[in-house]
Amino acid sequence: MRFYYLLILFSISLIAQSQPQVPKDYFENPLDVPLVLSGTFGELRSNHFHSGLDIKTQQREGLAVKSAAPGHVSRIKIQHYGYGKALYIQHPNGYTTVYGHLQRFSPEIEAYVKKHQYANESYEIELFPEAGELQVESGELVAYSGNTGGSGGLHLHFEIRDGSQRPMNPKLFGIEVQDNRKPLINGLFAYPMDADSHINHSAERQRIRLIPLKDGTYTTEKLNACGKVGFGISTVDQQDMASNQNGVYKIEANLNGDNVFQLNFDRFSFAETRHLNQLIDYEYYTSNRLRVQKLFVEESNPLSLYANVQSEGRLDIQDDLDYNYTITVTDFAGNESVIRVPIQGEFSESIQPKKLEETEYFVQANQSFSTEQNGIDIYIPKGSLYQDKYLDISFNGNTVNLHRDDTPIHQNITIGFDVSKYEAAEKEKMFIAKLGYGNRPSYSSTYKKGDRFTTGIRTFGNYTLASDNNAPWISPVNFSNGQWISNNSTLKVKISDDLSGIKSYRATVNGKFILMEYEYKDNMLTHDFADGAVTETENDFKLIVTDNVGNVNTYEAKFFKK
Numbered sequence: 001m002r003f004y005y006l007l008i009l010f011s012i013s014l015i016a017q018s019q020p021q022v023p024k025d026y027f028e029n030p031l032d033v034p035l036v037l038s039g040t041f042g043e044l045r046s047n048h049f050h051s052g053l054d055i056k057t058q059q060r061e062g063l064a065v066k067s068a069a070p071g072h073v074s075r076i077k078i079q080h081y082g083y084g085k086a087l088y089i090q091h092p093n094g095y096t097t098v099y100g101h102l103q104r105f106s107p108e109i110e111a112y113v114k115k116h117q118y119a120n121e122s123y124e125i126e127l128f129p130e131a132g133e134l135q136v137e138s139g140e141l142v143a144y145s146g147n148t149g150g151s152g153g154l155h156l157h158f159e160i161r162d163g164s165q166r167p168m169n170p171k172l173f174g175i176e177v178q179d180n181r182k183p184l185i186n187g188l189f190a191y192p193m194d195a196d197s198h199i200n201h202s203a204e205r206q207r208i209r210l211i212p213l214k215d216g217t218y219t220t221e222k223l224n225a226c227g228k229v230g231f232g233i234s235t236v237d238q239q240d241m242a243s244n245q246n247g248v249y250k251i252e253a254n255l256n257g258d259n260v261f262q263l264n265f266d267r268f269s270f271a272e273t274r275h276l277n278q279l280i281d282y283e284y285y286t287s288n289r290l291r292v293q294k295l296f297v298e299e300s301n302p303l304s305l306y307a308n309v310q311s312e313g314r315l316d317i318q319d320d321l322d323y324n325y326t327i328t329v330t331d332f333a334g335n336e337s338v339i340r341v342p343i344q345g346e347f348s349e350s351i352q353p354k355k356l357e358e359t360e361y362f363v364q365a366n367q368s369f370s371t372e373q374n375g376i377d378i379y380i381p382k383g384s385l386y387q388d389k390y391l392d393i394s395f396n397g398n399t400v401n402l403h404r405d406d407t408p409i410h411q412n413i414t415i416g417f418d419v420s421k422y423e424a425a426e427k428e429k430m431f432i433a434k435l436g437y438g439n440r441p442s443y444s445s446t447y448k449k450g451d452r453f454t455t456g457i458r459t460f461g462n463y464t465l466a467s468d469n470n471a472p473w474i475s476p477v478n479f480s481n482g483q484w485i486s487n488n489s490t491l492k493v494k495i496s497d498d499l500s501g502i503k504s505y506r507a508t509v510n511g512k513f514i515l516m517e518y519e520y521k522d523n524m525l526t527h528d529f530a531d532g533a534v535t536e537t538e539n540d541f542k543l544i545v546t547d548n549v550g551n552v553n554t555y556e557a558k559f560f561k562k
């Protein structure tokens with residue numbers, strides 16, 4: 001009796017471990033259209049895991065977005081980048097749903113937002129309404145879908161967060177997406193890990209050829225190996241009704257039938273998301289644009305997406321023994337792709353060694369490091385690098401060549417420039433720039449204090465001092481000076497800045513602030529006359545745009561409106 005009781009307890013705890021317990025029919029589809037995804041939960045993105053579902057909106061803006069469950073609007077955030085216009089709804093059971101890249105809000109919420117935008121005289125805003133202020137029912141219209149902020153196409157970004165604001169896989173809550181297609185395997189890679197380990201007599205990373213079998217699974221030629229080795233896989237999921245390449249749900253590895261590694265995209269925290277950079281083979285990604293997920297865990301990687309990891313997922317291959325390594329990739333609907341890798345343990349005396357790069361700058365990940373030359377100083381706090389590394393650093397006049405972008409940075413490295421040799425007027429127009437493709441300078445947030453400029457960076461590369469002597473460019477789109485525009489519903493102006501970039505803008509009519517929404521993707525400022533901010537017939541419009549070094553352009557025009 002007791003034995004069975006223990007057995008039941010044991011299996012319950014196994015289930016609890018494999019998938020978080022959540023309500024299954026609490027949240028509804030926030031759109032009226034069938035769920036077709038351009039992005040899944042946990043999908044690999046630049047420096048982060050995708051924290052929700054990207055739901056396609058039939059190439060349109062303005063689809064009704066509805067609250068997925070009853071609750072109250074707990075947060076509204078509007079920013080030029082990021083989620084653009086975003087709405088957060090807190091539900092009584094502790095979960096929060098998030099709706100991003102919105103075109104606009106429902107009339108009631110829109111009025112609430114505009115009131116605060118006019119009071120703050122700012123388009124960008126963050127509001128935390130009280131529980132009683134904006135109550136919503138399940139299925140109630142709260143917004144319209146759009147493409148605002150850092151969005152690469154028309155869609156709704158939808159998130160479900162737990163009580164600790166950790167994003168969870170919305171599909172765990174019973175939100176279903178039609179999917180009858182297996183995950184695609186784009187590549188398999190093998191990594192010898194020690195000085196004396198090898199795969200096919202080489203100590204270098206290797207791409208392993210996949211052999212498709214009749215039953216839909218894959219195998220490989222038998223690998224010769226010895227010592228500590230690991231594997232990596234590039235895989236994406238495709239779902240029905242769309243060709244988008246999305247993230248998979250689960251990756252599992254077994255050695256001789258025993259589970260040695262699992263990666264489950266159920267839940268993570270924003271604090272850990274940047275550790276994606278050590279889940280993937282970052283260097284390979286930089287040169288090949290293919291994200292290979294390692295099926296072993298780097299020592300300093302705290303990601304909570306891992307489960308059942310034995311010996312960090314590393315295999316210890318012994319001379320003269322046979323092994324069967326199996327990788328299973330699963331999507332949320334349960335479609336599977338399987339790769340079987342036969343391995344023959346074989347000691348090798350002639351291993352082609354790994355090419356090692358040594359420079360005069362050896363940086364330990366758990367210690368800070370600094371160096372200085374040509375009036376340029378570099379400070380790398382501990383924890384900035386994921387691993388100990390020789391960095392390739394050189395100084396040429398005003399420029400520092402700070403290693404290469406194939407090494408990821410976890411937290412800011414500081415670069416300082418001594419600018420004492422420049423005149424005050426010159427310094428005013430100067431900024432720290434990253435040199436991009438074709439040595440084109442781009443603005444790196446520059447802090448100026450006396451004779452020292454500093455910037456914090458999270459990408460290696462070439463940094464220099466540049467100057468911007470040109471004011472931003474302003475051009476009206478749907479009106480001109482002296483015109484009657486009674487039929488216009490909006491006032492549109494294009495703005496841009498060549499070098500340092502736009503820092504701020506402010507528009508007034510007859511001396512009074514008017515709200516203009518900024519869309520960086522088409523350099524457009526838009527005022528909506530429906531705001532009721534323009535009340536006179538004769539109007540003096542004034543727009544002041546400032547760039548990041550303080551160059552100012554002012555545009556003035558008169559327009560008439562009835």
Ligand SMILES: [Zn+2]
Nearest residue numbers: 039053054157
């Ligand atoms: Zn998204």
